[in-house]
Amino acid sequence: MFQFGYNTGVINAPQSVIENFIGDCWKERYNNNIEGSKQDLIWSIAVSIFAIGGMIGGFCGGIVGNRFGRKKGLLLNNLLGVGGACLMGFSQMLYSFEMLILGRLVIGINCGLNTSLVPMYISEIAPLNLRGGLGTVNQLAVTVGLLLSQVLGIEQLLGNSNAWPLLLGLAIVPAVMQMVLLPVCPESPRYLLMSRQLEDEARRALRRLRASSHVEEDIEEMRAEEAASQTEAHMSMLQLVRSSALRMPLTIGIVMQLSQQLSGINAVSKYSVF
Structure with missing residues:
Protein backbone atom coordinates (compact mmCIF):
# COMPACT_ATOMS: atom_id res chain seq x y z
CA MET A 1 0.00 0.00 0.00
CA PHE A 2 3.04 2.24 0.36
CA GLN A 3 3.43 1.70 -3.40
CA PHE A 4 -0.08 3.07 -3.97
CA GLY A 5 0.56 6.22 -1.95
CA TYR A 6 3.98 6.84 -3.46
CA ASN A 7 2.82 6.58 -7.07
CA THR A 8 -0.25 8.68 -6.40
CA GLY A 9 1.81 11.69 -5.30
CA VAL A 10 5.14 11.23 -7.07
CA ILE A 11 4.09 12.81 -10.37
CA ASN A 12 3.06 16.11 -8.76
CA ALA A 13 6.27 17.89 -7.73
CA PRO A 14 8.36 17.36 -10.91
CA GLN A 15 5.57 18.56 -13.21
CA SER A 16 7.54 21.33 -14.91
CA VAL A 17 10.62 19.22 -15.65
CA ILE A 18 8.51 16.35 -17.03
CA GLU A 19 6.63 18.80 -19.25
CA ASN A 20 10.00 20.07 -20.50
CA PHE A 21 11.00 16.45 -21.19
CA ILE A 22 7.82 15.98 -23.26
CA GLY A 23 8.65 19.13 -25.20
CA ASP A 24 12.23 17.98 -25.81
CA CYS A 25 11.04 14.58 -27.06
CA TRP A 26 8.64 16.25 -29.46
CA LYS A 27 11.31 18.61 -30.81
CA GLU A 28 13.79 15.77 -31.25
CA ARG A 29 11.29 13.78 -33.35
CA TYR A 30 9.53 16.45 -35.37
CA ASN A 31 12.13 19.24 -35.35
CA ASN A 32 9.65 21.82 -34.10
CA ASN A 33 8.33 22.99 -30.76
CA ILE A 34 5.28 21.32 -29.33
CA GLU A 35 2.12 23.37 -28.92
CA GLY A 36 1.21 24.20 -25.35
CA SER A 37 -2.16 22.48 -25.61
CA LYS A 38 -0.59 19.24 -26.88
CA GLN A 39 2.03 19.33 -24.14
CA ASP A 40 -0.68 19.79 -21.50
CA LEU A 41 -2.69 16.93 -23.04
CA ILE A 42 0.26 14.50 -22.98
CA TRP A 43 1.08 15.53 -19.42
CA SER A 44 -2.53 15.08 -18.33
CA ILE A 45 -2.65 11.61 -19.90
CA ALA A 46 0.54 10.63 -18.08
CA VAL A 47 -1.02 11.72 -14.77
CA SER A 48 -4.56 10.40 -15.19
CA ILE A 49 -3.77 7.05 -16.82
CA PHE A 50 -2.59 5.88 -13.39
CA ALA A 51 -6.22 6.01 -12.24
CA ILE A 52 -7.35 4.06 -15.30
CA GLY A 53 -4.78 1.39 -14.50
CA GLY A 54 -5.97 1.39 -10.91
CA MET A 55 -9.55 0.80 -12.05
CA ILE A 56 -8.44 -2.16 -14.21
CA GLY A 57 -6.39 -3.63 -11.37
CA GLY A 58 -9.17 -3.11 -8.85
CA PHE A 59 -11.68 -4.97 -11.03
CA CYS A 60 -9.23 -7.85 -11.52
CA GLY A 61 -8.25 -8.19 -7.86
CA GLY A 62 -10.89 -10.75 -6.90
CA ILE A 63 -10.23 -12.85 -9.99
CA VAL A 64 -6.46 -12.88 -9.41
CA GLY A 65 -6.88 -13.61 -5.69
CA ASN A 66 -9.16 -16.58 -6.33
CA ARG A 67 -7.23 -17.89 -9.33
CA PHE A 68 -3.68 -17.74 -7.94
CA GLY A 69 -4.21 -17.26 -4.22
CA ARG A 70 -3.62 -14.16 -2.14
CA LYS A 71 0.11 -14.65 -1.64
CA LYS A 72 0.94 -15.80 -5.17
CA GLY A 73 -1.29 -13.09 -6.61
CA LEU A 74 0.69 -10.45 -4.72
CA LEU A 75 3.98 -11.98 -5.86
CA LEU A 76 2.89 -11.99 -9.52
CA ASN A 77 1.59 -8.44 -9.15
CA ASN A 78 5.08 -7.29 -8.18
CA LEU A 79 6.23 -8.16 -11.70
CA LEU A 80 3.94 -5.36 -12.86
CA GLY A 81 5.46 -3.08 -10.23
CA VAL A 82 8.98 -3.80 -11.47
CA GLY A 83 7.95 -3.42 -15.11
CA GLY A 84 6.14 -0.13 -14.55
CA ALA A 85 9.02 1.32 -12.53
CA CYS A 86 11.54 0.34 -15.24
CA LEU A 87 9.42 1.90 -17.99
CA MET A 88 9.20 5.19 -16.10
CA GLY A 89 12.82 5.14 -14.96
CA PHE A 90 14.27 4.60 -18.45
CA SER A 91 11.85 6.89 -20.33
CA GLN A 92 14.25 9.85 -20.31
CA MET A 93 17.24 7.74 -21.36
CA LEU A 94 15.30 6.40 -24.36
CA TYR A 95 13.66 9.77 -25.09
CA SER A 96 10.13 8.35 -25.02
CA PHE A 97 7.22 9.98 -23.23
CA GLU A 98 5.17 6.97 -24.39
CA MET A 99 7.24 4.83 -22.02
CA LEU A 100 6.34 7.20 -19.21
CA ILE A 101 2.63 6.92 -20.01
CA LEU A 102 2.78 3.13 -20.37
CA GLY A 103 4.76 2.88 -17.12
CA ARG A 104 2.13 4.93 -15.31
CA LEU A 105 -0.59 2.63 -16.67
CA VAL A 106 1.26 -0.53 -15.61
CA ILE A 107 2.09 0.80 -12.13
CA GLY A 108 -1.57 1.87 -11.85
CA ILE A 109 -2.70 -1.70 -12.54
CA ASN A 110 -0.19 -2.87 -9.93
CA CYS A 111 -1.56 -0.46 -7.33
CA GLY A 112 -5.16 -1.32 -8.20
CA LEU A 113 -4.45 -5.00 -7.62
CA ASN A 114 -2.71 -4.14 -4.36
CA THR A 115 -5.78 -2.29 -3.09
CA SER A 116 -7.79 -5.51 -3.56
CA LEU A 117 -5.26 -8.21 -2.67
CA VAL A 118 -3.52 -6.62 0.31
CA PRO A 119 -6.62 -6.01 2.50
CA MET A 120 -7.92 -9.44 1.50
CA TYR A 121 -4.68 -11.16 2.56
CA ILE A 122 -4.26 -9.17 5.78
CA SER A 123 -7.85 -9.67 6.93
CA GLU A 124 -7.61 -13.42 6.32
CA ILE A 125 -4.32 -14.00 8.14
CA ALA A 126 -4.90 -11.64 11.09
CA PRO A 127 -6.43 -12.79 14.38
CA LEU A 128 -9.87 -11.32 14.98
CA ASN A 129 -8.66 -8.95 17.72
CA LEU A 130 -5.94 -7.47 15.44
CA ARG A 131 -7.87 -7.32 12.18
CA GLY A 132 -9.03 -3.72 12.54
CA GLY A 133 -5.62 -2.46 13.64
CA LEU A 134 -3.81 -4.13 10.76
CA GLY A 135 -6.34 -2.66 8.35
CA THR A 136 -5.48 0.79 9.67
CA VAL A 137 -1.79 0.17 8.92
CA ASN A 138 -2.78 -0.04 5.24
CA GLN A 139 -3.98 3.54 5.28
CA LEU A 140 -0.94 4.66 7.25
CA ALA A 141 1.31 3.15 4.57
CA VAL A 142 -0.60 5.07 1.88
CA THR A 143 -0.08 8.40 3.63
CA VAL A 144 3.59 7.66 4.33
CA GLY A 145 4.06 6.90 0.63
CA LEU A 146 2.37 10.17 -0.31
CA LEU A 147 4.53 12.11 2.13
CA LEU A 148 7.79 10.56 0.96
CA SER A 149 6.97 11.13 -2.71
CA GLN A 150 6.32 14.82 -2.03
CA VAL A 151 9.51 15.22 0.01
CA LEU A 152 11.74 13.44 -2.52
CA GLY A 153 10.09 15.39 -5.32
CA ILE A 154 11.41 18.79 -4.27
CA GLU A 155 13.89 20.28 -6.72
CA GLN A 156 16.86 20.07 -4.35
CA LEU A 157 16.47 16.29 -4.05
CA LEU A 158 15.04 14.34 -7.00
CA GLY A 159 12.51 16.72 -8.54
CA ASN A 160 14.93 18.19 -11.10
CA SER A 161 15.66 17.60 -14.77
CA ASN A 162 18.43 15.09 -14.08
CA ALA A 163 16.94 13.01 -11.25
CA TRP A 164 13.19 12.80 -11.96
CA PRO A 165 13.51 9.38 -13.72
CA LEU A 166 15.11 8.05 -10.52
CA LEU A 167 12.24 9.56 -8.51
CA LEU A 168 9.67 7.65 -10.57
CA GLY A 169 11.86 4.57 -10.85
CA LEU A 170 12.13 4.23 -7.07
CA ALA A 171 8.73 2.51 -7.27
CA ILE A 172 10.79 -0.61 -8.00
CA VAL A 173 12.04 -0.72 -4.38
CA PRO A 174 8.80 -1.76 -2.59
CA ALA A 175 8.04 -4.25 -5.39
CA VAL A 176 11.45 -5.92 -5.05
CA MET A 177 11.25 -5.86 -1.26
CA GLN A 178 7.91 -7.66 -1.35
CA MET A 179 9.23 -10.20 -3.85
CA VAL A 180 12.07 -10.98 -1.43
CA LEU A 181 10.07 -10.97 1.83
CA LEU A 182 6.65 -12.35 0.88
CA PRO A 183 7.84 -15.90 -0.01
CA VAL A 184 8.64 -16.53 3.66
CA CYS A 185 5.04 -15.69 4.61
CA PRO A 186 2.33 -18.39 4.62
CA GLU A 187 -0.61 -18.43 2.25
CA SER A 188 -3.99 -17.33 3.58
CA PRO A 189 -5.49 -20.22 5.62
CA ARG A 190 -8.99 -19.15 4.57
CA TYR A 191 -8.06 -19.41 0.92
CA LEU A 192 -6.45 -22.82 1.43
CA LEU A 193 -9.42 -24.21 3.34
CA MET A 194 -12.42 -22.54 1.74
CA SER A 195 -11.27 -22.14 -1.86
CA ARG A 196 -8.85 -25.03 -2.33
CA GLN A 197 -10.14 -27.49 0.31
CA LEU A 198 -6.57 -28.07 1.55
CA GLU A 199 -7.22 -28.52 5.24
CA ASP A 200 -3.77 -29.83 6.19
CA GLU A 201 -2.03 -26.91 4.48
CA ALA A 202 -4.46 -24.50 6.13
CA ARG A 203 -3.56 -25.97 9.52
CA ARG A 204 0.16 -25.59 8.83
CA ALA A 205 -0.33 -21.98 7.77
CA LEU A 206 -2.36 -21.24 10.90
CA ARG A 207 0.28 -22.80 13.14
CA ARG A 208 2.90 -20.51 11.65
CA LEU A 209 0.69 -17.44 11.89
CA ARG A 210 -0.49 -18.09 15.44
CA ALA A 211 2.82 -19.57 16.66
CA SER A 212 0.72 -22.27 18.30
CA SER A 213 -0.45 -25.78 17.58
CA HIS A 214 -3.94 -24.98 18.94
CA VAL A 215 -5.71 -23.84 15.80
CA GLU A 216 -8.92 -25.88 15.96
CA GLU A 217 -10.96 -22.85 16.98
CA ASP A 218 -9.84 -20.97 13.85
CA ILE A 219 -10.56 -24.00 11.66
CA GLU A 220 -14.06 -24.33 13.09
CA GLU A 221 -14.69 -20.63 12.61
CA MET A 222 -13.73 -20.89 8.95
CA ARG A 223 -15.90 -23.99 8.48
CA ALA A 224 -18.86 -22.16 10.00
CA GLU A 225 -18.21 -19.19 7.74
CA GLU A 226 -18.08 -21.47 4.69
CA ALA A 227 -21.32 -23.19 5.69
CA ALA A 228 -23.04 -19.85 6.23
CA SER A 229 -21.89 -18.55 2.84
CA GLN A 230 -23.26 -21.63 1.10
CA THR A 231 -26.70 -21.16 2.62
CA GLU A 232 -26.89 -17.47 1.71
CA ALA A 233 -28.98 -16.60 -1.32
CA HIS A 234 -27.03 -15.02 -4.17
CA MET A 235 -28.10 -11.46 -4.86
CA SER A 236 -27.78 -9.64 -8.17
Missing part, protein backbone atom coordinates in the same frame (compact mmCIF):
# COMPACT_ATOMS: atom_id res chain seq x y z
CA MET A 237 -26.83 -5.98 -8.43
CA LEU A 238 -30.42 -5.06 -9.29
CA GLN A 239 -31.72 -6.95 -6.24
CA LEU A 240 -29.15 -5.18 -4.07
CA VAL A 241 -30.33 -1.76 -5.23
CA ARG A 242 -33.99 -2.69 -4.75
CA SER A 243 -33.56 -4.21 -1.28
CA SER A 244 -35.13 -1.90 1.33
CA ALA A 245 -33.14 -3.59 4.14
CA LEU A 246 -29.82 -2.81 2.46
CA ARG A 247 -30.72 0.61 1.07
CA MET A 248 -29.38 2.62 4.01
CA PRO A 249 -25.99 0.81 4.28
CA LEU A 250 -25.61 1.02 0.51
CA THR A 251 -26.40 4.75 0.53
CA ILE A 252 -23.93 5.40 3.35
CA GLY A 253 -21.17 3.50 1.52
CA ILE A 254 -21.78 5.38 -1.74
CA VAL A 255 -21.92 8.79 -0.04
CA MET A 256 -18.67 8.11 1.85
CA GLN A 257 -16.86 7.21 -1.36
CA LEU A 258 -18.31 10.19 -3.21
CA SER A 259 -17.31 12.50 -0.36
CA GLN A 260 -13.73 11.26 -0.61
CA GLN A 261 -13.55 11.65 -4.37
CA LEU A 262 -15.37 15.00 -4.54
CA SER A 263 -13.35 16.56 -1.70
CA GLY A 264 -10.71 17.64 -4.22
CA ILE A 265 -7.85 15.71 -2.62
CA ASN A 266 -7.01 13.98 -5.91
CA ALA A 267 -6.53 17.31 -7.64
CA VAL A 268 -4.35 18.53 -4.77
CA SER A 269 -2.14 15.43 -4.74
CA LYS A 270 -1.59 15.48 -8.52
CA TYR A 271 -1.81 19.10 -9.68
CA SER A 272 -1.12 21.32 -6.67
CA VAL A 273 2.13 22.69 -8.13
CA PHE A 274 0.34 23.86 -11.29
Whole structure:
Protein backbone atom coordinates (compact mmCIF):
# COMPACT_ATOMS: atom_id res chain seq x y z
CA MET A 1 0.00 0.00 0.00
CA PHE A 2 3.04 2.24 0.36
CA GLN A 3 3.43 1.70 -3.40
CA PHE A 4 -0.08 3.07 -3.97
CA GLY A 5 0.56 6.22 -1.95
CA TYR A 6 3.98 6.84 -3.46
CA ASN A 7 2.82 6.58 -7.07
CA THR A 8 -0.25 8.68 -6.40
CA GLY A 9 1.81 11.69 -5.30
CA VAL A 10 5.14 11.23 -7.07
CA ILE A 11 4.09 12.81 -10.37
CA ASN A 12 3.06 16.11 -8.76
CA ALA A 13 6.27 17.89 -7.73
CA PRO A 14 8.36 17.36 -10.91
CA GLN A 15 5.57 18.56 -13.21
CA SER A 16 7.54 21.33 -14.91
CA VAL A 17 10.62 19.22 -15.65
CA ILE A 18 8.51 16.35 -17.03
CA GLU A 19 6.63 18.80 -19.25
CA ASN A 20 10.00 20.07 -20.50
CA PHE A 21 11.00 16.45 -21.19
CA ILE A 22 7.82 15.98 -23.26
CA GLY A 23 8.65 19.13 -25.20
CA ASP A 24 12.23 17.98 -25.81
CA CYS A 25 11.04 14.58 -27.06
CA TRP A 26 8.64 16.25 -29.46
CA LYS A 27 11.31 18.61 -30.81
CA GLU A 28 13.79 15.77 -31.25
CA ARG A 29 11.29 13.78 -33.35
CA TYR A 30 9.53 16.45 -35.37
CA ASN A 31 12.13 19.24 -35.35
CA ASN A 32 9.65 21.82 -34.10
CA ASN A 33 8.33 22.99 -30.76
CA ILE A 34 5.28 21.32 -29.33
CA GLU A 35 2.12 23.37 -28.92
CA GLY A 36 1.21 24.20 -25.35
CA SER A 37 -2.16 22.48 -25.61
CA LYS A 38 -0.59 19.24 -26.88
CA GLN A 39 2.03 19.33 -24.14
CA ASP A 40 -0.68 19.79 -21.50
CA LEU A 41 -2.69 16.93 -23.04
CA ILE A 42 0.26 14.50 -22.98
CA TRP A 43 1.08 15.53 -19.42
CA SER A 44 -2.53 15.08 -18.33
CA ILE A 45 -2.65 11.61 -19.90
CA ALA A 46 0.54 10.63 -18.08
CA VAL A 47 -1.02 11.72 -14.77
CA SER A 48 -4.56 10.40 -15.19
CA ILE A 49 -3.77 7.05 -16.82
CA PHE A 50 -2.59 5.88 -13.39
CA ALA A 51 -6.22 6.01 -12.24
CA ILE A 52 -7.35 4.06 -15.30
CA GLY A 53 -4.78 1.39 -14.50
CA GLY A 54 -5.97 1.39 -10.91
CA MET A 55 -9.55 0.80 -12.05
CA ILE A 56 -8.44 -2.16 -14.21
CA GLY A 57 -6.39 -3.63 -11.37
CA GLY A 58 -9.17 -3.11 -8.85
CA PHE A 59 -11.68 -4.97 -11.03
CA CYS A 60 -9.23 -7.85 -11.52
CA GLY A 61 -8.25 -8.19 -7.86
CA GLY A 62 -10.89 -10.75 -6.90
CA ILE A 63 -10.23 -12.85 -9.99
CA VAL A 64 -6.46 -12.88 -9.41
CA GLY A 65 -6.88 -13.61 -5.69
CA ASN A 66 -9.16 -16.58 -6.33
CA ARG A 67 -7.23 -17.89 -9.33
CA PHE A 68 -3.68 -17.74 -7.94
CA GLY A 69 -4.21 -17.26 -4.22
CA ARG A 70 -3.62 -14.16 -2.14
CA LYS A 71 0.11 -14.65 -1.64
CA LYS A 72 0.94 -15.80 -5.17
CA GLY A 73 -1.29 -13.09 -6.61
CA LEU A 74 0.69 -10.45 -4.72
CA LEU A 75 3.98 -11.98 -5.86
CA LEU A 76 2.89 -11.99 -9.52
CA ASN A 77 1.59 -8.44 -9.15
CA ASN A 78 5.08 -7.29 -8.18
CA LEU A 79 6.23 -8.16 -11.70
CA LEU A 80 3.94 -5.36 -12.86
CA GLY A 81 5.46 -3.08 -10.23
CA VAL A 82 8.98 -3.80 -11.47
CA GLY A 83 7.95 -3.42 -15.11
CA GLY A 84 6.14 -0.13 -14.55
CA ALA A 85 9.02 1.32 -12.53
CA CYS A 86 11.54 0.34 -15.24
CA LEU A 87 9.42 1.90 -17.99
CA MET A 88 9.20 5.19 -16.10
CA GLY A 89 12.82 5.14 -14.96
CA PHE A 90 14.27 4.60 -18.45
CA SER A 91 11.85 6.89 -20.33
CA GLN A 92 14.25 9.85 -20.31
CA MET A 93 17.24 7.74 -21.36
CA LEU A 94 15.30 6.40 -24.36
CA TYR A 95 13.66 9.77 -25.09
CA SER A 96 10.13 8.35 -25.02
CA PHE A 97 7.22 9.98 -23.23
CA GLU A 98 5.17 6.97 -24.39
CA MET A 99 7.24 4.83 -22.02
CA LEU A 100 6.34 7.20 -19.21
CA ILE A 101 2.63 6.92 -20.01
CA LEU A 102 2.78 3.13 -20.37
CA GLY A 103 4.76 2.88 -17.12
CA ARG A 104 2.13 4.93 -15.31
CA LEU A 105 -0.59 2.63 -16.67
CA VAL A 106 1.26 -0.53 -15.61
CA ILE A 107 2.09 0.80 -12.13
CA GLY A 108 -1.57 1.87 -11.85
CA ILE A 109 -2.70 -1.70 -12.54
CA ASN A 110 -0.19 -2.87 -9.93
CA CYS A 111 -1.56 -0.46 -7.33
CA GLY A 112 -5.16 -1.32 -8.20
CA LEU A 113 -4.45 -5.00 -7.62
CA ASN A 114 -2.71 -4.14 -4.36
CA THR A 115 -5.78 -2.29 -3.09
CA SER A 116 -7.79 -5.51 -3.56
CA LEU A 117 -5.26 -8.21 -2.67
CA VAL A 118 -3.52 -6.62 0.31
CA PRO A 119 -6.62 -6.01 2.50
CA MET A 120 -7.92 -9.44 1.50
CA TYR A 121 -4.68 -11.16 2.56
CA ILE A 122 -4.26 -9.17 5.78
CA SER A 123 -7.85 -9.67 6.93
CA GLU A 124 -7.61 -13.42 6.32
CA ILE A 125 -4.32 -14.00 8.14
CA ALA A 126 -4.90 -11.64 11.09
CA PRO A 127 -6.43 -12.79 14.38
CA LEU A 128 -9.87 -11.32 14.98
CA ASN A 129 -8.66 -8.95 17.72
CA LEU A 130 -5.94 -7.47 15.44
CA ARG A 131 -7.87 -7.32 12.18
CA GLY A 132 -9.03 -3.72 12.54
CA GLY A 133 -5.62 -2.46 13.64
CA LEU A 134 -3.81 -4.13 10.76
CA GLY A 135 -6.34 -2.66 8.35
CA THR A 136 -5.48 0.79 9.67
CA VAL A 137 -1.79 0.17 8.92
CA ASN A 138 -2.78 -0.04 5.24
CA GLN A 139 -3.98 3.54 5.28
CA LEU A 140 -0.94 4.66 7.25
CA ALA A 141 1.31 3.15 4.57
CA VAL A 142 -0.60 5.07 1.88
CA THR A 143 -0.08 8.40 3.63
CA VAL A 144 3.59 7.66 4.33
CA GLY A 145 4.06 6.90 0.63
CA LEU A 146 2.37 10.17 -0.31
CA LEU A 147 4.53 12.11 2.13
CA LEU A 148 7.79 10.56 0.96
CA SER A 149 6.97 11.13 -2.71
CA GLN A 150 6.32 14.82 -2.03
CA VAL A 151 9.51 15.22 0.01
CA LEU A 152 11.74 13.44 -2.52
CA GLY A 153 10.09 15.39 -5.32
CA ILE A 154 11.41 18.79 -4.27
CA GLU A 155 13.89 20.28 -6.72
CA GLN A 156 16.86 20.07 -4.35
CA LEU A 157 16.47 16.29 -4.05
CA LEU A 158 15.04 14.34 -7.00
CA GLY A 159 12.51 16.72 -8.54
CA ASN A 160 14.93 18.19 -11.10
CA SER A 161 15.66 17.60 -14.77
CA ASN A 162 18.43 15.09 -14.08
CA ALA A 163 16.94 13.01 -11.25
CA TRP A 164 13.19 12.80 -11.96
CA PRO A 165 13.51 9.38 -13.72
CA LEU A 166 15.11 8.05 -10.52
CA LEU A 167 12.24 9.56 -8.51
CA LEU A 168 9.67 7.65 -10.57
CA GLY A 169 11.86 4.57 -10.85
CA LEU A 170 12.13 4.23 -7.07
CA ALA A 171 8.73 2.51 -7.27
CA ILE A 172 10.79 -0.61 -8.00
CA VAL A 173 12.04 -0.72 -4.38
CA PRO A 174 8.80 -1.76 -2.59
CA ALA A 175 8.04 -4.25 -5.39
CA VAL A 176 11.45 -5.92 -5.05
CA MET A 177 11.25 -5.86 -1.26
CA GLN A 178 7.91 -7.66 -1.35
CA MET A 179 9.23 -10.20 -3.85
CA VAL A 180 12.07 -10.98 -1.43
CA LEU A 181 10.07 -10.97 1.83
CA LEU A 182 6.65 -12.35 0.88
CA PRO A 183 7.84 -15.90 -0.01
CA VAL A 184 8.64 -16.53 3.66
CA CYS A 185 5.04 -15.69 4.61
CA PRO A 186 2.33 -18.39 4.62
CA GLU A 187 -0.61 -18.43 2.25
CA SER A 188 -3.99 -17.33 3.58
CA PRO A 189 -5.49 -20.22 5.62
CA ARG A 190 -8.99 -19.15 4.57
CA TYR A 191 -8.06 -19.41 0.92
CA LEU A 192 -6.45 -22.82 1.43
CA LEU A 193 -9.42 -24.21 3.34
CA MET A 194 -12.42 -22.54 1.74
CA SER A 195 -11.27 -22.14 -1.86
CA ARG A 196 -8.85 -25.03 -2.33
CA GLN A 197 -10.14 -27.49 0.31
CA LEU A 198 -6.57 -28.07 1.55
CA GLU A 199 -7.22 -28.52 5.24
CA ASP A 200 -3.77 -29.83 6.19
CA GLU A 201 -2.03 -26.91 4.48
CA ALA A 202 -4.46 -24.50 6.13
CA ARG A 203 -3.56 -25.97 9.52
CA ARG A 204 0.16 -25.59 8.83
CA ALA A 205 -0.33 -21.98 7.77
CA LEU A 206 -2.36 -21.24 10.90
CA ARG A 207 0.28 -22.80 13.14
CA ARG A 208 2.90 -20.51 11.65
CA LEU A 209 0.69 -17.44 11.89
CA ARG A 210 -0.49 -18.09 15.44
CA ALA A 211 2.82 -19.57 16.66
CA SER A 212 0.72 -22.27 18.30
CA SER A 213 -0.45 -25.78 17.58
CA HIS A 214 -3.94 -24.98 18.94
CA VAL A 215 -5.71 -23.84 15.80
CA GLU A 216 -8.92 -25.88 15.96
CA GLU A 217 -10.96 -22.85 16.98
CA ASP A 218 -9.84 -20.97 13.85
CA ILE A 219 -10.56 -24.00 11.66
CA GLU A 220 -14.06 -24.33 13.09
CA GLU A 221 -14.69 -20.63 12.61
CA MET A 222 -13.73 -20.89 8.95
CA ARG A 223 -15.90 -23.99 8.48
CA ALA A 224 -18.86 -22.16 10.00
CA GLU A 225 -18.21 -19.19 7.74
CA GLU A 226 -18.08 -21.47 4.69
CA ALA A 227 -21.32 -23.19 5.69
CA ALA A 228 -23.04 -19.85 6.23
CA SER A 229 -21.89 -18.55 2.84
CA GLN A 230 -23.26 -21.63 1.10
CA THR A 231 -26.70 -21.16 2.62
CA GLU A 232 -26.89 -17.47 1.71
CA ALA A 233 -28.98 -16.60 -1.32
CA HIS A 234 -27.03 -15.02 -4.17
CA MET A 235 -28.10 -11.46 -4.86
CA SER A 236 -27.78 -9.64 -8.17
CA MET A 237 -26.83 -5.98 -8.43
CA LEU A 238 -30.42 -5.06 -9.29
CA GLN A 239 -31.72 -6.95 -6.24
CA LEU A 240 -29.15 -5.18 -4.07
CA VAL A 241 -30.33 -1.76 -5.23
CA ARG A 242 -33.99 -2.69 -4.75
CA SER A 243 -33.56 -4.21 -1.28
CA SER A 244 -35.13 -1.90 1.33
CA ALA A 245 -33.14 -3.59 4.14
CA LEU A 246 -29.82 -2.81 2.46
CA ARG A 247 -30.72 0.61 1.07
CA MET A 248 -29.38 2.62 4.01
CA PRO A 249 -25.99 0.81 4.28
CA LEU A 250 -25.61 1.02 0.51
CA THR A 251 -26.40 4.75 0.53
CA ILE A 252 -23.93 5.40 3.35
CA GLY A 253 -21.17 3.50 1.52
CA ILE A 254 -21.78 5.38 -1.74
CA VAL A 255 -21.92 8.79 -0.04
CA MET A 256 -18.67 8.11 1.85
CA GLN A 257 -16.86 7.21 -1.36
CA LEU A 258 -18.31 10.19 -3.21
CA SER A 259 -17.31 12.50 -0.36
CA GLN A 260 -13.73 11.26 -0.61
CA GLN A 261 -13.55 11.65 -4.37
CA LEU A 262 -15.37 15.00 -4.54
CA SER A 263 -13.35 16.56 -1.70
CA GLY A 264 -10.71 17.64 -4.22
CA ILE A 265 -7.85 15.71 -2.62
CA ASN A 266 -7.01 13.98 -5.91
CA ALA A 267 -6.53 17.31 -7.64
CA VAL A 268 -4.35 18.53 -4.77
CA SER A 269 -2.14 15.43 -4.74
CA LYS A 270 -1.59 15.48 -8.52
CA TYR A 271 -1.81 19.10 -9.68
CA SER A 272 -1.12 21.32 -6.67
CA VAL A 273 2.13 22.69 -8.13
CA PHE A 274 0.34 23.86 -11.29
